[in-house]
Amino acid sequence: MISVYNTPRELHIAAAWLWIRAALKEGDGLVGVATGTTTTPIHQMVARIYAAAPFDTRAIQLCAVDDYTGIEPGHEASCSERVRRQLVKPLNLGEDQALLPDGFTGHDAPGRYEAEINQRGGIRLQMLGLGEDGHIGFNYPGTSMGSGAFLALLPQSTKDTLHRLYGLPMDQMPSHGLTLGIRSILMSQRIVIAVTGARKAAIVREAILGPVTEEVPASALQLHRDVAWLLDKEAASKL
Ligand code: F6R
Numbered sequence: 001m002i003s004v005y006n007t008p009r010e011l012h013i014a015a016a017w018l019w020i021r022a023a024l025k026e027g028d029g030l031v032g033v034a035t036g037t038t039t040t041p042i043h044q045m046v047a048r049i050y051a052a053a054p055f056d057t058r059a060i061q062l063c064a065v066d067d068y069t070g071i072e073p074g075h076e077a078s079c080s081e082r083v084r085r086q087l088v089k090p091l092n093l094g095e096d097q098a099l100l101p102d103g104f105t106g107h108d109a110p111g112r113y114e115a116e117i118n119q120r121g122g123i124r125l126q127m128l129g130l131g132e133d134g135h136i137g138f139n140y141p142g143t144s145m146g147s148g149a150f151l152a153l154l155p156q157s158t159k160d161t162l163h164r165l166y167g168l169p170m171d172q173m174p175s176h177g178l179t180l181g182i183r184s185i186l187m188s189q190r191i192v193i194a195v196t197g198a199r200k201a202a203i204v205r206e207a208i209l210g211p212v213t214e215e216v217p218a219s220a221l222q223l224h225r226d227v228a229w230l231l232d233k234e235a236a237s238k239l
Contacts (some may be wrong), residue, residue: 028121138179147181
């Protein structure tokens with residue numbers, strides 16, 4: 001399904017409600033989040049809705065699709081920390097309601113993280129953002145579509161972004177990140193991918209209408225039966 005919104009704000013409101021509805025459903029399973037400039041305002045909208053009309057958050061179990069390895073705990077560049085600041089704290093969630101990658105260290109961390117997700121009933125809805133090169137999570141072009149969670153090598157573009165946004169010095173830059181793999185993402189019951197801005201219009205077109213190829217990781221979403229693409233007008237402009 002593809003939904004096109006007139007403005008990013010309309011998209012943020014729609015995505016926030018989708019996430020809340022999935023998160024509040026009774027039963028097993030987690031709601032997955034991603035970090036970045038696209039999903040931050042969605043999380044802020046979730047927090048604003050909660051502040052205006054508090055709902056019962058006791059059923060919420062969330063997890064994050066990825067995080068950098070080796071960033072000091074509590075650093076604002078850490079994806080897990082951003083999820084804590086954007087959702088866990090504003091929604092008053094308990095420690096046990098958020099499964100975050102920074103709690104997993106060592107070479108077997110990806111496998112243990114994924115096993116814990118499965119033990120909690122898997123992911124009922126995974127919210128994603130899209131990179132300009134077609135990446136989802138830290139699955140960059142060339143990543144095998146058959147992979148479960150793994151430690152991905154971070155490209156220079158991601159390091160540049162971390163440097164620009166959070167002032168992380170290049171010599172303290174993480175080299176890897178823990179990410180759910182394409183296979184893990186495709187095992188989610190539902191996937192929602194939010195994309196805004198003209199810069200991503202070309203890759204949106206490739207991911208939705210092009211061939212399924214490891215060169216465009218998001219094209220793997222064509223293999224899933226319940227994917228919602230939420231696009232603003234600019235991101236949808238090349239469809
Ligand atoms: C981060 C993540 C990434 C981002 C992607 C888009 O947790 O999973 O795949 O979703 O890099 O980032 P923005 O929204 O900042 O363009």
